Amino acid sequence: MHLGFFRLIKLFFASLFLQCSWSFYSMQSLGFLFNAMTGLDKNKHDTLLQYSRVFFNTHPYMVGYIIGAVLRAYEKGEDPKEVKKYIMVGQAAFASAGDTLFWQTIRPALLLLAIIIGLKYGIAGPLIFLFLYNVIHLYHRAYGFSAGYKQGWDIIYILKTKKFTMTQKLFEELGAFLVGLVPSVLQKNYNLLFLIPLGGIFLLFLWKKIAPMLILTFIFILIIINLLLGI
């Protein structure tokens, strides 16, 4: 089964608007319906609206895998109630994998690269980030639709393939290397010894799962103290 070039393009652009109407109650539900309706034949829209009007939340870059499988299921005339069950399972699996792969691994690693290069060589840093990050996530968006459509609900096993695990490992190592390299953005005459206690305190905050708001408040207090001493 093939999706067709023009349908793929339509779906791809629709997926860019997945989270427009993100809400606490239904999360990406409207975005999911909008995406699925973009790729589905008009005479199946009513069935989709009747049975797939569900709570939906997945990683925005991974939605293609699920939508592709949904389109295939509807076109093959599968029972909409079964489709609904698969959607519930698929969204959670791809959400968790996408969050770990993109939010926790690829994005921070590439941002660290952008910070280090950007502070040393200017605009090259941000440009490298934009290029690499978008190549990876746009590839996932586009490939997701065709792979999901081809493999149906078996698409979920793609998360265990070497391609996924290797990408994650590669970016974890790159990220770790760049963390070690971050202090090089400081000037040589700075008092670098402060990095150790401050870094330790912040790490303790993060490990103890202290809310980011509190960490920001701590920084806020440090700044106020500095401001008062500075004046």
Next chain:
Amino acid sequence: MTILGLSLLGAIILLDKYAIGEFGISQPIIAGTIIGGLSGDIRTGIFIGALFQMIFLANLPIGRDVPPDAQGAGIAGCGSYFILKQINQAEPNLIIIFLVGILASILGSFFDIFVRHINEQLYYRFLRNNSRLYLYHFLGILTSFLRGMVLLLALFAIVNILRFPIITESVNKEFLMIIVVSLSIANGIYLYLRKQSFYFLIIGALCTLAFFVL
């Protein structure tokens, strides 16, 4: 750039946070580059953007969590710098810029929650009338845009009105850089410290050491 122009630009960039595309344009270092470029000082834009980026590196928008608004902080901080430079001071106070950014990140997350509740109302309207799916879905872009516009316009207006003390730049910059780099290292270790990647962290640290010694 005027306050209105900056707010408009910031609100458009903020759409990238989740409403449209998520290309990474709203990340502080990229937003800083854009604002800096349009204000005629791209290096400072990158510098301020990078500072905010380091602070919010481990800010993960997972599930229903609404973390502090890193994107709003970057735009507000960078925009404030150029507003102060334009009207007020030769070399704006970086610590004030920082405080404005942190305030924006806290206010931004409250605004985020508010917008999501409005979107919820749009969803309920959709449940009553299926045929208007496209309308209610795309109205979400408007709510996101207005969120950015209200947040930034209010902050930029305050920055424009108030007058802030000037602090020696060297004290200012060194203190900030040390805090921010410490937090960025903590963020990075929190994200990447695993058995298999530990050696890469050490290699990176050795490279830094070589950079300072040589």
